[in-house]
Amino acid sequence: MPDLEHLNHHFAIPGHIDFVGGPGGLIHARINNTLASAEIALQGAHIFNWHPHGEAPVLWLSEAARFEPGEAIRGGVPICWPWFGLHEQDAALPPHGFARTVMWKVATTEALPDGGTRIVFMLTQEQTPPGFWPHAFTLSYSVTVGSELAMELGTHNTGDTPFAISEGLHTYFTIGDIAEMEIRGLKGCTYVDKADELKRKVEADPLIITAEVDRVYLDTTSACRIEDRKLNRRIRIAKHGSQSTVVWNPWSEKAEIMGDMGVNGYRSMVCVETVNALDNALTVAPGETHMLRAIYSVEP
Numbered sequence: 001m002p003d004l005e006h007l008n009h010h011f012a013i014p015g016h017i018d019f020v021g022g023p024g025g026l027i028h029a030r031i032n033n034t035l036a037s038a039e040i041a042l043q044g045a046h047i048f049n050w051h052p053h054g055e056a057p058v059l060w061l062s063e064a065a066r067f068e069p070g071e072a073i074r075g076g077v078p079i080c081w082p083w084f085g086l087h088e089q090d091a092a093l094p095p096h097g098f099a100r101t102v103m104w105k106v107a108t109t110e111a112l113p114d115g116g117t118r119i120v121f122m123l124t125q126e127q128t129p130p131g132f133w134p135h136a137f138t139l140s141y142s143v144t145v146g147s148e149l150a151m152e153l154g155t156h157n158t159g160d161t162p163f164a165i166s167e168g169l170h171t172y173f174t175i176g177d178i179a180e181m182e183i184r185g186l187k188g189c190t191y192v193d194k195a196d197e198l199k200r201k202v203e204a205d206p207l208i209i210t211a212e213v214d215r216v217y218l219d220t221t222s223a224c225r226i227e228d229r230k231l232n233r234r235i236r237i238a239k240h241g242s243q244s245t246v247v248w249n250p251w252s253e254k255a256e257i258m259g260d261m262g263v264n265g266y267r268s269m270v271c272v273e274t275v276n277a278l279d280n281a282l283t284v285a286p287g288e289t290h291m292l293r294a295i296y297s298v299e300p
C-alpha cells in the first residue's frame with residue numbers, strides 16, 4: 001500500500017491536489033481547484049466524485065458503495081480492462097477485468113494554466129494478479145479535472161505479440177429521476193440487447209428508461225447527451241477512440257439483487273459508458289498504443 005507521506009511529498013500541489021486515507025482505508029487523491037472538486041481512489045484509479053463548482057455532483061456514487069480492497073466501487077468511473085463484461089473463455093474471472101480492483105501508481109500531477117488539475121496513473125504487468133493476463137503492457141490513465149472532466153486511457157503493447165482487448169469507462173451519472181430524463185445521440189444505432197436474449201435491434205431515439213436497460217450500441221462514435229428535466233441540465237458525453245456505447249440501468253429487481261445500489265438508487269443513476277466491446281473489440285500490435293478518451297461537460 002503506498003505511503004501517504006510519500007505521495008503528498010512527491011505529488012501534492014497546494015490549491016489543487018493532495019492524498020488522504022478514505023472509507024475502507026482506501027487512499028484517494030482529493031482534488032479541489034477553482035473550477036471543480038473530485039476524488040479518485042488509487043485502487044482502480046477510480047474517480048468516484050466530480051463536482052464542478054456551482055453544479056450538482058455529476059457522477060453518481062451509491063450510498064451503499066463498498067470501499068474495500070479488491071472490491072469494485074459502485075459508482076463513479078470504473079475502468080473495465082482488458083475485457084468488458086464477462087471474460088469470453090473463463091466466466092470465473094472477474095467481470096470487467098482486473099484494472100478496476102488493483103492498486104495503480106501515481107505517475108505525475110500538474111496544475112494547469114486554466115485552473116484545472118491533471119493527474120496521471122500507471123498500471124503495468126508487475127501489478128497484475130498472476131494468471132489473469134499473460135501479455136506485456138503498460139496502461140496509462142490521464143484525468144483532467146476542471147469545468148469538464150476528461151479521461152484518457154492508453155493501452156501500450158510492450159511485448160512482441162499482438163493482444164486483443166475490450167474495454168470501457170463504465171460511468172455512473174447522477175440524474176434527478178429516471179422517469180424525467182432521456183438520452184439522445186444513439187438514433188439509428190444497432191445495439192445488442194443484453195436484457196432481451198442478446199437480440200440485435202435499432203435505436204429509435206430518444207432513449208427513455210422504464211425498465212431494466214442493458215444495451216451495447218455498436219459502431220457509434222457519436223457524443224451522447226443525458227437530458228435531465230428534474231435537475232434542469234444536460235450532461236454531454238463526448239468520446240474518441242471508442243466504437244461502442246453502453247447504456248445500463250438495472251432497474252428495481254436487479255438493483256435489489258446487487259445489494260450495493262442503495263434504497264431506490266437505480267432511480268437516480270444511469271450508466272452511459274464509453275466502450276470498445278463485442279464486434280468493436282480491438283487488437284493492439286506490438287509497440288502500438290490505443291487511446292480511449294471521454295470528456296464530460298454540463299450544459300444548462
Ligand code: TA6
Pocket residue numbers: 072085095096170194214246248271273
Ligand atoms: O455495463 C453494463 C454491465 O455490463 C451490466 O451487464 C452489469 O453487469 C453492469 O455492467 C455492472 O457490472 P458490475 O460487475 O460492476 O456489477
